[in-house]
Amino acid sequence: MNDISTIESMRECAIRRAIGPTILLGSGTYFDFEDPENSDITIEDVAYGLAFEGRNSGQSYSRILRKRVFYSVAEHCVRMSVAVPEHLALQALMHEAGEAVCGDMNAPLKSLNPSFREVEKRCEAAILKKFGITITDPVEIKRADLRMLATERRDLLPWMGERWGIDDHEVSPYDFEIIPWTQDVAAEAFLARYAFLTGRV
Structure with missing residues (x-):
């Protein structure tokens, strides 16, 4: 391949990454929904993506605080990872990893969009594989x-x-x-829990 062909190939790749079915992550890499298996993503991308994603379609109302609140997917994952048996803790922490790039479509709406569910599941599987995580007991999770x-x-x-x-x-x-945490607290708690469970403290 000559220099001109190489440059054209690189240009086409860059254009695809910028305007194709991709998103630019906080780490500066692109996540490709058509090729999630070869997309780069960091644990920080996962933590912050989930921390700034609201559960309940943003419709949370705290019974305890008696007001509307923001409750993140990251906090949901951290709390679940503490609640399950220790051997399932990392799986519970990462069980919503696909939502870091796909967002948190609520279950009733997701049931009407099987194609979205397929994309989300593929992204989730790719992210879990990247971090070496296998869901060993899907029923318990x-x-x-x-x-x-x-x-x-x-x-x-x-x-x-x-x-x-x-x-x-x-x-x-x-x-x-x-009682919900702020987005930054949720992200840091997610990262701290991940570090603890993977021995990267």
Whole structure:
């Protein structure tokens, strides 16, 4: 390949990364939704992406504080990682990794968008693989996620006791109460928990 061909090839690659189905991450790298397996992403990208992503479509209302609040996906993950058995803690911390790049589409809307679910699952799998994480017990992780939702419904939504789909699973809320952290606190807590669980303290 001659110099002109090399330059053209590099230019085409740069254009694709800038205007293709990609996003620019806080670390300065591009994440490609058509090629997540070969996209660079750092643990900081994951932590801050999740910390600035609101659970409940931003519709959280604190029963304890009696006001609207911001509650992040990162905090959800940190709290869940502490609640599960130790051997599942890292898996619980990273179980929403795909949302760091895909956002947190709420479950009712996601059920109407199977193609989005496919993209999110592929991105999640690619990110988990990059960090060497395998979900070894998806049933237990799902159960813990449902218990987190029950806890969040109790503490962070103006819930009046209506029956939800999660009630079919007979899960109970966790004992702790949630008073949400700020985005920066959630991101730092996520990074600290990751460092602790991976021995990178």
